[in-house]
Structures are given as C-alpha cells and as structure tokens.
Amino acid sequence: MTGDLLYSETEDALRESVRALLAANCPSDRVASMYDGDESLARDLWGAVSVAMELPAIGLPESLGGSGASAREVAVVMEELGRVVAPIPFLTSSVIAQRSLGHCGETDLLKAMADGSHVCALAVPFSSFGRTRGESVSVSGGRVTGSVAAVAGAGHADVILVPGLDGGDLTLQAVDAADAHVTRRSSLDMSRPVCDLTFESSPAREIARGQDADDAVSSGLLMGSAMLASEQVGVAEWCLETTVAYVKQRNQFGRPIGSFQAVKHRLARLWISVNSARAAARNAAVLVEPGDVPAKVAVALAQSYCSDVAVLAAEECVQLHGGIGMTWEHPTHLYLKRAKADQLALGTPAHYRARLAALNSL
Amino acid sequence: MSASADLARAFLADWDPATTRLESLRARYDAGLAWVSRPEGVGGLGASRDDQREVDGIFAAAGFPDNNAAANGIGLGMAAPTIFAVGTDEQKQRLLRPLWTGEEIWCQLFSEPGAGSDLANIATRATRTDGGWIVSGQKVWTSNAHNAVRALLVARTDPDLPKHEGLTYFAMNMLDPGVEVRPLRQLTGEAEFNEVFLTDVFVPDEDLLGSVNDGWRVAMTTLASERVSIGNSDADIEEAMVDVVERTWRSAPQRTRDVMQDRFLRLWVDARVADLTAARMKQQLAAGRPGPEGSALKVTFARLAQELSGLELELLGADGLGYGDWAMVRPTAVVFTGRDAGYRYLRAKGNSIEGGTTEILLNIIAEKVLGLPPEHRPDKGMAWKDSPR
Numbered sequence: 001m002t003g004d005l006l007y008s009e010t011e012d013a014l015r016e017s018v019r020a021l022l023a024a025n026c027p028s029d030r031v032a033s034m035y036d037g038d039e040s041l042a043r044d045l046w047g048a049v050s051v052a053m054e055l056p057a058i059g060l061p062e063s064l065g066g067s068g069a070s071a072r073e074v075a076v077v078m079e080e081l082g083r084v085v086a087p088i089p090f091l092t093s094s095v096i097a098q099r100s101l102g103h104c105g106e107t108d109l110l111k112a113m114a115d116g117s118h119v120c121a122l123a124v125p126f127s128s129f130g131r132t133r134g135e136s137v138s139v140s141g142g143r144v145t146g147s148v149a150a151v152a153g154a155g156h157a158d159v160i161l162v163p164g165l166d167g168g169d170l171t172l173q174a175v176d177a178a179d180a181h182v183t184r185r186s187s188l189d190m191s192r193p194v195c196d197l198t199f200e201s202s203p204a205r206e207i208a209r210g211q212d213a214d215d216a217v218s219s220g221l222l223m224g225s226a227m228l229a230s231e232q233v234g235v236a237e238w239c240l241e242t243t244v245a246y247v248k249q250r251n252q253f254g255r256p257i258g259s260f261q262a263v264k265h266r267l268a269r270l271w272i273s274v275n276s277a278r279a280a281a282r283n284a285a286v287l288v289e290p291g292d293v294p295a296k297v298a299v300a301l302a303q304s305y306c307s308d309v310a311v312l313a314a315e316e317c318v319q320l321h322g323g324i325g326m327t328w329e330h331p332t333h334l335y336l337k338r339a340k341a342d343q344l345a346l347g348t349p350a351h352y353r354a355r356l357a358a359l360n361s362l
Numbered sequence: 363m364s365a366s367a368d369l370a371r372a373f374l375a376d377w378d379p380a381t382t383r384l385e386s387l388r389a390r391y392d393a394g395l396a397w398v399s400r401p402e403g404v405g406g407l408g409a410s411r412d413d414q415r416e417v418d419g420i421f422a423a424a425g426f427p428d429n430n431a432a433a434n435g436i437g438l439g440m441a442a443p444t445i446f447a448v449g450t451d452e453q454k455q456r457l458l459r460p461l462w463t464g465e466e467i468w469c470q471l472f473s474e475p476g477a478g479s480d481l482a483n484i485a486t487r488a489t490r491t492d493g494g495w496i497v498s499g500q501k502v503w504t505s506n507a508h509n510a511v512r513a514l515l516v517a518r519t520d521p522d523l524p525k526h527e528g529l530t531y532f533a534m535n536m537l538d539p540g541v542e543v544r545p546l547r548q549l550t551g552e553a554e555f556n557e558v559f560l561t562d563v564f565v566p567d568e569d570l571l572g573s574v575n576d577g578w579r580v581a582m583t584t585l586a587s588e589r590v591s592i593g594n595s596d597a598d599i600e601e602a603m604v605d606v607v608e609r610t611w612r613s614a615p616q617r618t619r620d621v622m623q624d625r626f627l628r629l630w631v632d633a634r635v636a637d638l639t640a641a642r643m644k645q646q647l648a649a650g651r652p653g654p655e656g657s658a659l660k661v662t663f664a665r666l667a668q669e670l671s672g673l674e675l676e677l678l679g680a681d682g683l684g685y686g687d688w689a690m691v692r693p694t695a696v697v698f699t700g701r702d703a704g705y706r707y708l709r710a711k712g713n714s715i716e717g718g719t720t721e722i723l724l725n726i727i728a729e730k731v732l733g734l735p736p737e738h739r740p741d742k743g744m745a746w747k748d749s750p751r
Contacts, residue, residue: 005642006649244732259735264728271727272658279638301638304631353627362611362623362630 003286005279011076014069018080021052026084028331034087035190042087042156049088050116056094057114064107065114071223075230075285082234082310085338087191092153093119095227097161100220104172104207109159119153122220123162123175126152126194129347130355131218134171137164143201144173150194152345154182160197162204163217172213173204189341191334219291222299225346226288229281229302235339236274236306236313242332243267243317250322263320270316277309297359304352307343314339366398366413370420383427387463390421396429396462400446404454405462411648429464432695436506437461437468441514444584445533448572456568457512457533469510471501471534471558472581476751479722481516482525482578483751486560488517488532494566495519497534500559503716507543507556508692510536514584515565516577521747528746529577532570538563550708551688554696585718586656603706604633606699607670607677614677622677629670636662654731657723664713664720667698671707678703 007015025048030041049055059074060066069077074095081090093113097120101110112118124132127150137146144164154160160180162173179202187193208216244267247258257263284302288295314336318325325332343349356362373393377386390396391405398413400406407413422428431438438461445457460466477483486499497517507513513534520528536543540563545553572580611619611626619626636659643655675682686702698713699706714720728734741749 002638002641004645005638006645244734248734256735259738261725261737264732264734265721265724267732267734268724268727269661271731272661275655275658276635276639276662279642280635282642283638301631301634304627305635350624353624353631356631357623357627362608362627 002283005282005286007076008072011073014073015076015080017053018055018077019083021049022080022084022086025049026086028084028334031085031087031191031334032328032331034193039087039155045086046088046116046119046156049090054115055090056116056119059094059098060102060110060114064110071226071288072282072285075227075281078227078230079234079237079281082231082338083238085191085235085334089119089121089153089156091192091224091227091231092121093157096220096224097122097153098220099223100161100172100216101207103216103219104212106174106207109174118158119156120159120161121151121154121157122217123148123151123154123160123197124217124221125150126192126341126345127347128221129351130221131214132163132170134163134165134213137162137199139164139166139171139173139204139206142204142206144175144199144204145201147196147198149196150185151197152192152194154195154197155184155193157182161207162197162199163213164204166206166209169210170213171206171210172208172216174207175199175202175204179203187341189337191338192341221346222291222296223288225303226284226295226299228342228346229277229284229299229306232306232310232339232342233274233277233281235310235335235342236277239310239313239317239332239335239339240267240270240274243270243320246321257320266316266320270313273309274313277306280305293359297356300352300355300359303347304349304356307349307352310339311343364409364413364416366395366407366409367416367420369393369407370395370417374420374424374426377424377426379425384463384465386427387429388459390426391459391462395421397442404446404458429462433506433509434461434464434467435696436470436510436514437464437466437512440470440584441468441512441533444514444531444571444580447583448531448580452568453533453571461512466511467506467509468512468514469504469507469536469558470584471504471507471513471515471560473503474499474501479719481581482529483746483749484516484518484525484529486515486517487521488519488530488565491564494564494569495530495532497532497540497560497563497565500557502546502555502557504543504556504558505554505696506694507536507558508545509694512536513558514571516581518746519577520575522745523575524743525741525746525749526578528575529581530570530574531572531577531580532565534563534565534569540564545690545692547690549711550705552691552693554693600697600699602633602637603667603670603699603710604630606706607674610674610677610703615679618677618679622673626673626677629666629673632662633666633670636666654727657718657726660718661714661720661723661727664710667706667710667713671703671710674703675707 025045057066058069062068100122136148137144144162157177160175160177162175164171164173181198183196185194247263248256250257280302284298287298317332318336321332324330373395394402394407395417396405398407398409398417399411401408442461445454474484476485488495488497513536515532515534516529518528519530540561542559544557546555546557547553640659685704698709729736
C-alpha cells in the first residue's frame with residue numbers, strides 16, 4: 001500500500017511560513033560569503049528560525065517543548081531549507097542528533113535543544129552509511145580519546161555525541177564541545193562545512209551502550225537520510241525553476257534560448273525527474289517513522305534516486321546558464337556544491353542500491 | 363461497504379447463471395452497474411469512481427461473465443470517454459451499451475501516412491451529402507481494425523480553414539462496403555496494426571460526434587485518455603515489465619549478475635520510483651487536481667520498458683538468441699509483456715512512438731508545464747489546402 005504522497009493543507013501552510021521566513025533571512029549573497037570566511041549568516045539565521053518559528057524543535061514532542069511535527073512535516077521544512085541552501089544545522093542537530101537522543105531517552109538535553117540555544121552533532125563522518133563501529137574513538141573511565149573526520153554540523157555545536165569503543169562495546173558519549181578540538185576544514189559545501197574532531201581524554205557522559213548505542217546512531221542516520229531526500233528535492237526544484245526562468249529571458253540568434261528544442265527537451269526531462277524525486281521523497285517521509293524494513297526500503301529508494309536528481313538539476317542549471325553559471329556572482333554554484341556534497345552525504349546512491357539489492361534479494 | 367456494492371449484491375441475488383453471456387452483460391449495464399461513476403440510464407449510478415473496483419470484484423467473485431475489456435481497449439478507454447464528453451443523449455443510448463458489453467469492438471482512425479505527430483494534418487476528406495457525409499482517404503496504425511465494427515474517425519470537412527479548425531469527428535460504421543482493412547505486419551512478426559482504406563464511405567448525420575469543424579478539440583479529449591492509459595500501462599491487465607525482468611534477474615547465473623548488477627539496480631530503482639510517481643498522480647486525480655503527469659509517465663514507462671527488455675535479453679545469454687514465433691498472427695488484444703523476451707524487446711520499441719512520441723510529449727511538457735516558447739510552425743493560421751506538406 002502506498003501512503004498519501006500529496007501535501008496536506010497544514011503542510012502547505014507550514015511551507016508558506018518557512019519560505020517567507022527564509023526569503024527574509026537567507027539572502028544568497030550571504031550564503032556565498034561563507035566561502036570567504038564570513039559565517040555570520042549561520043548564527044543569525046539559526047536565531048531567526050528559532051525565535052520566529054521555533055524550527056529547531058519542530059519535530060520534538062510537545063512535552064519536551066517542541067511542536068510534535070511528523071516526519072512528513074519536517075520533510076517540508078527540509079525542502080524549503082534546500083531551496084535556499086540554508087547554512088543552519090537543522091539536519092544534523094534537529095533531525096539526526098534529536099532522533100538519536102530521543103532513542104536514548106535524553107530528555108534534559110532535548111529540552112535544552114528546544115529553544116535553539118543548544119546545538120548537537122553526532123560525531124560520524126558526514127559520508128557515513130547507515131551506522132558506525134566507533135573504532136576511531138576509545139572510551140575509558142568517563143573520558144574519550146581519538147578522532148573523527150569530516151563531521152557536519154559540528155562547527156557551532158554545544159554538545160557532541162561521540163560513538164566510541166569501550167573494550168569491545170560500542171557506546172555513545174555526550175561531550176561538551178569546549179572539551180573537544182574542532183578543526184574546521186575548507187569544505188566542498190561551505191553552507192554545511194565539515195570539521196575534524198579530536199578528543200584527548202575529554203570528559204564524557206555515557207548515554208547508550210551496546211545494541212542500544214548502535215540503534216541510537218542508526219535510527220538517527222536513517223531519519224537523516226529520509227529527510228535529506230526532501231532537501232535534495234528542494235535543491236533540484238530551485239535549480240529547475242531558476243533555469244526555466246533564465247532560458248525564457250536569455251536571447252541568442254534573435255530568440256529566447258528556451259525556444260530551442262534541445263534546451264526544451266533537457267528541461268522537460270529534468271522536470272520529469274524532479275517530479276519523480278518528489279514522489280520518492282514523500283514516500284520515504286511517510287514510511288520512515290517506524291524504522292522497520294519498509295522504512296529502510298523507502299529511504300534507500302529515495303536516496304538512490306533523489307541524490308542523483310539534485311546533482312543533475314544543479315549541473316543542468318550551470319550548463320544552461322552558460323558562462324554566467326560558472327561565475328561566483330550567480331548563486332547556482334551554491335546549489336551545485338550542496339547537491340554534490342549531499343550526494344556523498346549519509347551514503348552514496350551506489351551504497352543505497354546495494355542495500356536495496358540486499359533488502360529485496362536482488 | 364458502498365451503496366454501489368449493495369446494489370451489485372442485490373442484482374446478483376436475482377441473476378440466473380443460466381442466462382446467456384450477452385444477456386447477462388446487458389442486464390448489468392441496464393442496472394447501472396457497468397461503470398458506476400457514470401450517470402444513471404447509460405450504465406452508471408452517478409456513484410464515486412472509487413466504487414468501481416469493489417463492484418468489479420463482487421461480479422468477478424460471483425462468476426459473472428466479464429466484458430473482455432482487453433479486446434476492446436479503444437472502445438472502453440477512448441471511445442466511451444469521448445462519447446460521454448461530447449455525445450448527444452441519443453448517441454449515448456445507442457452506442458454505449460453495445461460498446462460496454464463488447465458486442466461492438468471499436469478502433470481509432472486518426473493517424474495517416476502524412477499525419478503522425480502532426481495529427482492535425484489529416485487529409486481524409488468528409489464531404490456533405492444528403493443526410494450525412496461521404497468519406498474517402500487512408501488511415502494507418504489502426505489496432506484492432508480487423509475486429510472492429512465501429513471507429514473513432516477524424517476527417518477534414520473544410521480545407522479552406524487552418525488545419526486544426528477544419529476537422530470533424532465521427533463514430534463511423536466499419537462494416538460499410540467502402541471500408542477495406544489490410545494487415546500491417548510489424549517488426550515483431552505479427553500484425554497488431556492495420557492500414558484502413560476508405561472509399562466513399564457513407565457516414566449518417568447521427569454519427570457526427572460534437573459539432574462540424576470541432577473535431578480537433580474532441581480528438582484531444584480522446585488522446586488525453588489514451589496517454590493516461592498507456593502511461594499506467596498494463597498495471598491492471600498485464601504484468602509490469604520490471605516484474606517480468608526482476609524474475610529473469612533472479613534466475614540469471616551469478617557471474618552474469620555480478621557484472622550487470624548496478625545497471626539492473628539503476629533501472630529497478632527508476633521503475634519503482636515511477637510506480638510511486640504514478641501512485642502520486644492517481645492521488646492528485648482523485649483529489650481533483652489533474653496534472654500533466656500522464657505525458658511524463660508515458661515518457662518514463664517507455665524508456666524503462668525499452669531498457670529493461672534490452673537488459674533481459676542480455677541476462678538470458680544463449681536463450682536470448684531465440685525468438686518465440688515469427689508467424690504473422692493478428693492478435694485481438696495488445697500484448698506488451700505476455701510473450702517471450704525477444705518479443706518484449708521488439709514490441710517495447712513502439713512504446714515511445716505510439717500514443718504520442720516521446721519527442722512530442724517532451725514538447726508538451728516544455729510548453730504546457732514549463733511555459734517555454736512553442737515550436738516554430740510555418741503553416742500556422744494558413745488554410746490547410748495552401749499549407750506546405
């Protein structure tokens with residue numbers, strides 16, 4: 001059975017408010033400035049979405065100070081964040097870390113996150129697929145030592161959730177960011193930069209162990225993958241709309257370039273792909289919640305498909321803008337970098353195809 | 363449990379299984395249980411479209427004879443929606459009942475040698491005569507013409523008007539002595555299609571559908587139904603191509619699977635996402651928000667059927683070198699996946715041509731959905747008789 005893949009009236013209304021808020025607070029020139037070291041937008045925008053809409057807590061239960069939004073609704077927020085390549089840690093903190101903490105019953109920390117004042121990051125490489133073995137960090141006597149490379153959302157984090165091995169056991173440890181060495185990397189996508197983390201006997205509080213820790217991490221990553229598909233739909237949608245608008249007004253040979261069939265057909269095919277990506281992403285958002293086999297199949301299908309569509313849309317956007325698409329001034333490059341980084345994030349399409357083969361005995 | 367279902371059960375309670383097949387079907391139609399969402403008096407109850415599946419299930423479970431829908435796809439899928447949309451009350455009463463029961467098989471006389479993608483370039487002429495029209499011309503790619511007793515015909519009634527404006531739509535009698543049907547053998551070996559030669563065929567005024575010179579608009583109604591049905595394909599009637607090829611995949615040797623796995627998985631993912639896209643389109647239609655997705659789905663399903671069926675032959679290796687049967691048969695229903703892998707591969711080539719080529723459908727999406735400029739048309743606004751051909 002297929003669930004309801006359309007947007008409800010509530011979801012449409014949510015989209016409208018988020019879009020208006022982002023239009024006023026996330027100008028693309030300030031996103032571009034992040035590549036030149038001005039990160040002021042990241043904090044300003046996080047503050048704006050926290051105050052105006054309490055967005056960081058949208059998916060938390062009301063008892064913890066959240067809005068109790070479903071995954072379908074959070075997915076709508078992700079689409080809108082993708083449309084403006086918003087440089088805030090919503091995916092890493094409000095989706096992935098919150099889901100892992102929820103699994104561990106960490107209500108105090110979740111309450112502290114509800115007003116946006118506490119940001120959390122799960123210390124796994126952003127390219128991680130499905131789970132982690134925690135082998136690069138060792139745990140002993142309430143302290144963690146080791147390193148994790150290419151972690152997203154750690155730059156402004158207050159608390160870092162560190163998977164690490166204690167003897168043979170996987171554990172999940174909460175570490176105050178002030179007790180970790182956080183090295184910012186020059187990243188492909190500076191609107192979601194990655195950091196290298198090093199822990200040298202950093203004080204830590206254990207929040208899960210063994211199977212429990214494994215489940216906490218994998219449920220966070222599964223929810224993150226499902227929501228990432230909707231971000232990818234938002235990225236693709238912006239690229240398609242922007243390109244269509246451009247080819248209508250750009251004239252060469254005395255006519256709009258959008259009147260040439262070679263261009264029309266490329267964009268028609270892209271529209272077909274984006275429309276299909278939306279169906280796949282909605283399906284993942286509808287089915288992800290229980291985390292069972294149908295959830296894993298739906299998420300793997302969405303990640304196999306939407307990652308490549310976002311990249312294709314951004315690449316078509318560059319090509320069909322011609323020279324202007326190669327410039328720093330035009331925002332297209334922000335979308336290309338986000339789309340390509342997103343394709344690597346949380347596992348590549350090839351990883352998800354292999355998972356589908358395993359889940360369906362193909 | 364819907365009211366339609368209650369009526370179906372009540373009808374069946376009174377039905378005598380000894381009744382002939384045709385009388386049974388006529389009685390079901392007269393009881394409004396043929397297409398329940400259609401109006402009363404013409405085979406329907408004015409009920410919700412959702413009730414149809416339930417009612418069909420109840421009749422099937424009772425062993426009630428079915429109307430062999432597969433043999434009359436054009437009648438049920440295209441002629442009926444067109445007659446409901448533009449037919450007079452008299453035409454609905456006269457044409458729809460034998461159509462639904464399968465007494466009258468329909469075919470579609472649209473395409474011509476000079477009017478394929480440029481359908482409005484139709485040259486078949488219909489000229490006025492006492493009480494009707496005299497039709498002469500040549501039609502092609504006509505599925506089922508050899509079984510049909512009725513045809514959806516588009517013919518030119520006024521060559522002095524621009525090409526879209528001088529066309530008229532008729533429900534033509536295929537048994538007229540001026541109709542000659544010749545099989546058109548295709549690359550699969552069989553002759554699913556025909557050429558139809560029309561020589562002074564008489565069409566009475568009562569068989570005019572819509573009004574004179576309004577045939578293009580009516581034809582668009584028919585084609586919209588066709589694309590929705592081809593795009594969904596076979597989902598309800600035949601096994602989907604991806605399911606057939608998935609089965610072949612599972613039985614392929616491991617060494618073959620090792621080298622082809624990513625290629626197969628990419629197609630498998632695309633096909634499953636296409637199913638979700640189709641499901642979403644149906645939800646939009648049910649919510650009263652029809653979109654242009656029918657054209658998009660047809661483009662997608664055509665590509666997937668072609669690539670999957672091509673891959674299937676490679677999976678089969680030596681077995682892929684065989685072919686079921688080249689004999690020229692004239693099938694009564696279109697088959698996409700029901701025969702052997704070689705047939706599937708060859709037949710799928712037609713999927714991106716029939717019912718609107720992929721190129722034309724991409725133009726439609728680009729122009730109607732994305733609002734991109736229309737193609738240059740040198741014959742625009744020109745009288746059809748003067749236009750370049």
